[in-house]
Amino acid sequence: MQRRGVAPALVTVLLPPALVALFPGSQAEVEVTASNVDDMIDALNDRWHGMRDRLCDSTPSIRRHINIFVDGERAALQTPLAPGTQVYVLTAMSGG
Amino acid sequence: MAHGVNLLIGTKKGVFILDGDGRRTSWSLRGPFCESWPINHVVADPAAGTIYGGGGNEWFGPAVWKSTDKGRTWSHSSEGLAYAAGKDPIKSVWSLARRNGHLYAGVEPAGLFRSDDDGQTWRHASGLQDHPSRPEWRPGGGGLILHTIIPHPNDENQVWVAISTGGVFYTADGGKTWEPRNKGTRNDYNPEGQRYPEYGQCVHSLAIAAGMPERLYQQNHCGMYRSEDGGKSWTSIEAGLPSTFGFPAAAHPRDPNTLYLVPLNGDVLGRFVPDGKMAVWRTRDGGRTWQDLRAGLPQENAYLSVLRQAMATDSRDPAGLYFGTTSGSLFASIDEGDTWDCIAQHLPIITSVETFSTGS
Numbered sequence: 534m535q536r537r538g539v540a541p542a543l544v545t546v547l548l549p550p551a552l553v554a555l556f557p558g559s560q561a562e563v564e565v566t567a568s569n570v571d572d573m574i575d576a577l578n579d580r581w582h583g584m585r586d587r588l589c590d591s592t593p594s595i596r597r598h599i600n601i602f603v604d605g606e607r608a609a610l611q612t613p614l615a616p617g618t619q620v621y622v623l624t625a626m627s628g629g
Numbered sequence: 630m631a632h633g634v635n636l637l638i639g640t641k642k643g644v645f646i647l648d649g650d651g652r653r654t655s656w657s658l659r660g661p662f663c664e665s666w667p668i669n670h671v672v673a674d675p676a677a678g679t680i681y682g683g684g685g686n687e688w689f690g691p692a693v694w695k696s697t698d699k700g701r702t703w704s705h706s707s708e709g710l711a712y713a714a715g716k717d718p719i720k721s722v723w724s725l726a727r728r729n730g731h732l733y734a735g736v737e738p739a740g741l742f743r744s745d746d747d748g749q750t751w752r753h754a755s756g757l758q759d760h761p762s763r764p765e766w767r768p769g770g771g772g773l774i775l776h777t778i779i780p781h782p783n784d785e786n787q788v789w790v791a792i793s794t795g796g797v798f799y800t801a802d803g804g805k806t807w808e809p810r811n812k813g814t815r816n817d818y819n820p821e822g823q824r825y826p827e828y829g830q831c832v833h834s835l836a837i838a839a840g841m842p843e844r845l846y847q848q849n850h851c852g853m854y855r856s857e858d859g860g861k862s863w864t865s866i867e868a869g870l871p872s873t874f875g876f877p878a879a880a881h882p883r884d885p886n887t888l889y890l891v892p893l894n895g896d897v898l899g900r901f902v903p904d905g906k907m908a909v910w911r912t913r914d915g916g917r918t919w920q921d922l923r924a925g926l927p928q929e930n931a932y933l934s935v936l937r938q939a940m941a942t943d944s945r946d947p948a949g950l951y952f953g954t955t956s957g958s959l960f961a962s963i964d965e966g967d968t969w970d971c972i973a974q975h976l977p978i979i980t981s982v983e984t985f986s987t988g989s
Contacts (some may be wrong), residue, residue: 554664586919587689590718591711598688
């Protein structure tokens, strides 16, 4: 049996306005093909070079104040993606 | 007619630019730029007219921003601006320096990066972190930051950097190997008998004397110093100043004997100017004697602080001197500090001030 999400899947990614503002030509809603969140970020980086650095640190992991939600759950880089999933990339509540 | 002077202002909420006319008496403000990111240092390459801003955003991490059209539009990059997997990631860029086609970036946690393609990609100058003292570097109040980079004016292999708290380090081989240069600088936080260590001092800023690359000035958490041998040894120049504590040090653009400091009231009582009276202190003799400069600066209820990179001179004659406060005011003197005007206020916390001349 194939593990859920291992095969590349077409997913919809919703990006936060503060991120879109950093990449001219990017858009708040984008479809990419990816098998997990890590692949999804690679696909975003292919379109808008440098976006991986904004979402991930060098440890490597999703940045501490970036939240990525898959199926309503906070995701990690290895979280698999099923076809048709909506992935929410959100800036955490922080500031001053 | 003289070229105008532009002030590059880094703040906790973006970059601002004050455009001055040829007389330096009329100023107009632009900004905030860089998507209002916290920006710790803004510098210019006057030959190319390029402006660089280094900082870091809580959501999106560190980056160096760049504008090739005098600040109208900006892009950013952090490609290669990263430590190896598993190490503490970089939080922010703290200092920038441009020399001989190289762009240097000092970061938190303390380390040095270099770009040879105008800020598009970065390479870790890992020799500094390979120094055996690295495990003993400790974060100061602002974090473990590499906050000052001084490339030698005539030799691209020589660079001084300052780390809080690690001290001053120097390379003569382009960053492959480094040596601490802190002899004679005090660390009041060490036990008696251990207050002059080889490294670990909380240096706050460095300045290099015009035309005398072996002469350096230092504002430390614990004292003010001058070196005549490229930092191998330091002599206290704090006698005559109202405290031993402050952040910025700004050297005169032509006179190696003239230095400006902003002594604060110590490190435990608020870190503002003594008695709530703003003063910049100037020496004309390499730190032997000091004069307080107050004309035009607030002398009542002024609980102001000036951060380590928030004071700069211009290259005009007489030299202009500029500083920004943590309360968002920008003060300017166009007569080498004798008299002052407030030329902007109500800005965010000012982290850095640098100058460049339009058209130069």
